[in-house]
Structure formats: C-alpha cells, structure tokens
Amino acid sequence: MAELGLALIGCGGMGRSEARVIKEIPRARLVAVCDVSEMAAREFGAEMGVPAHTNYREVLAREDVGAVMVVTPNGLHTEIVLDAAAAGKHVFCEKPFAFTVAECDRMIAAAETAGVRLMVGHVLRLLPLFQRVIDVFDSGVVGKPVAAQITRIGWLGDPTARYRLRKELTGGLLYDITVHEIDLLHRLCGATQSVYALLDNHVQKHVDYEDDAQLLLRFRSGASGHLFASLASPMSASFGTIVGEHGALRYNHAAGEITYQRAGDGEQPVTETVTRNDGENGYLRELRSFTEWVLDGTAGAAPLLTAAEGRAAIQVAEAAYRSAATGQPVTIED
Numbered sequence: 001m002a003e004l005g006l007a008l009i010g011c012g013g014m015g016r017s018e019a020r021v022i023k024e025i026p027r028a029r030l031v032a033v034c035d036v037s038e039m040a041a042r043e044f045g046a047e048m049g050v051p052a053h054t055n056y057r058e059v060l061a062r063e064d065v066g067a068v069m070v071v072t073p074n075g076l077h078t079e080i081v082l083d084a085a086a087a088g089k090h091v092f093c094e095k096p097f098a099f100t101v102a103e104c105d106r107m108i109a110a111a112e113t114a115g116v117r118l119m120v121g122h123v124l125r126l127l128p129l130f131q132r133v134i135d136v137f138d139s140g141v142v143g144k145p146v147a148a149q150i151t152r153i154g155w156l157g158d159p160t161a162r163y164r165l166r167k168e169l170t171g172g173l174l175y176d177i178t179v180h181e182i183d184l185l186h187r188l189c190g191a192t193q194s195v196y197a198l199l200d201n202h203v204q205k206h207v208d209y210e211d212d213a214q215l216l217l218r219f220r221s222g223a224s225g226h227l228f229a230s231l232a233s234p235m236s237a238s239f240g241t242i243v244g245e246h247g248a249l250r251y252n253h254a255a256g257e258i259t260y261q262r263a264g265d266g267e268q269p270v271t272e273t274v275t276r277n278d279g280e281n282g283y284l285r286e287l288r289s290f291t292e293w294v295l296d297g298t299a300g301a302a303p304l305l306t307a308a309e310g311r312a313a314i315q316v317a318e319a320a321y322r323s324a325a326t327g328q329p330v331t332i333e334d
Helices: 013-024 039-048 057-058 074-086 103-113 126-137 175-188 282-296 307-326
Strands: 004-009 028-034 067-072 090-094 120-121 143-154 193-199 210-217 224-230 232-243 246-252 257-262 270-273
Touching: 004 013, 004 057, 004 282, 013 028, 013 039, 013 067, 013 090, 013 257, 013 282, 028 039, 028 282, 057 067, 057 074, 057 257, 067 074, 067 282, 074 103, 090 143, 090 282, 103 120, 103 307, 120 232, 120 270, 120 282, 120 307, 126 175, 126 257, 175 193, 175 210, 175 307, 193 224, 193 307, 210 307
Parallel strands: 004 028, 004 067, 067 090, 090 120, 143 224
Antiparallel strands: 143 232, 193 210, 210 224, 232 246, 246 257, 257 270
C-alpha cells in the first residue's frame, strides 16, 4: 500500500482538527468524511474537497478507504470500531477507547482477528509541553518518578457539543477528560496497581455525571499519584508536580512553563518556556505515526500510542467508578 486513504467518522471540532493535518502527511490522503448531521458532513466535506456521508457503513464500503478515524461521541466508539475491523479497515480511535475493559478487549481481539491496525489517540502527552515533561524524566536528570499531583480544572457551562451533557455518551468526567491525565501518569510512572476515588456533582446539575473527581493512585512501580479534576471551577488551570528520586519538576500548561531541579547543594532550578507552537503538532505526530505503522510497520513495530495503552487508561477509570460506588480502594488485577 503506497498511500493510505483515510476517512473521518465524526465531523465535530476534534475530528476536524485531526483531519486537517492529514495534508501534511505525504503518504496519507483524506478521501471521505461522515457525520450523522448532514449539515456538518457536507460543510466539512466541502472544506476538504471530499465526499460527505451520513452513514458510516457507507464509508466502510468504499474501496478507497484503507483506514478510518473514529472521532464520534465517546459512547459510539465500540460499535464503529468493531464494524470497521470486520470490514478490513485499519482504525485510529480517539480517546477514550471505550467505557469498559471488556469493550476494549473486544475491539483489540476484532482487530487482531481481521489483521488490521488499531491505535488509540491520547494526544495530550504528545503536546510540546507534556512531551518536554516526559523528556526530562526519560533523561534521568531528576530520577524515576516516585510521587505526582496533577490538577486539571475548568468550567463546563452549556457546551456546544450537546452530547457532553449526557453520561450515556460521554462516560463522565473521567472518560471524557481525565483519561488524558491518567495516560500521562502511566507514561511517567507505569501501570496502576490500585485506585481510590471520590466522585461528586456539586455545581453542574444540568449534567448527569460528576463535576468533581479526586483520585488517589498507587502504581506498580511503587510511585503514588493524586489527580484532581473538576468541571465546576470558573478559574481554569492545568498544572502538576512530579517528584523524582533525584529532584522534582513542576509544569503549568496555561503558562507554557516547566521548572525542574535536582536535589543537592548548589543545584539550581531550570525553567523552560514551552508553547503550543513549539515542536510539532500533536495531532500530526499521532496520525503520521498511525500512517507509517499501517504502511510500513512489521509485527514487532508499534505506533506512538497503542491500543494497550488506551485500554490501561480505561481500566483505571472503570476501577475509579467502582471505588466511588463502594467507598473502597479497588485493586487492578492485570
């Protein structure tokens, strides 16, 4: 396959942002778009100069489609991914992978049976600032992470994407947003061993899920982590502190700044400014990786983000909801 024909399923804001970078990938080409809203599909199809559909099964029947990008409301991912695999199409699935580990396993098994590639998009860790955080820890300058605290808060209001008002389609705060921070912590600290969660709806009574989440995590590495997520704060913020064996790092996403310092006499903090325009676009990075994996990857190769990593984040979110329901910590078995 010399060129990969991609079709977008889901023409909302995220889908459009991802599809627009395809033109920067030499061997990838957008060949169709699809949305249940005929207006949304036609408008974006006209913008991109490709046919528009309202039924994703029509897209799966197209011979020029080698892979699909599933960027629909979260609760619709599983059915579309299963149908795409059955049709022999490679799949890039936007986060969250699904709402349960069982659904993740069904999709992974379907892709393996069909012999197609399946990748899950967790773009946050590919954004320049978060990539720099990862690079600092990968360099060993402050040692292996042993403790972390991450905060991401904001105001939901009455979103343009109306599906975000319903847990049936979003899955809730943990699946829709906080799954990004779970994935970031996994990249830094490794797999989660146990989770204790407090989930409440204090302010946003027009949604049927939590607007406040507190997660206490123990990782298999021995590290610990705390996540604070909220949709009820008019003051938006995204920041974190990660302590390593030999130092510590702080980041502030809004300010585009990280500061890290090694422990020891005479060691001085290092502050770096990392803006959204530094480095490479995260959507471009993940979709180019997907394209290269489909076209060139061997059995032993892997993309920047894997279905297994997408599943691991869902495993934590699912366990967190069980913990909140029972008031007890939940151990993650595998």
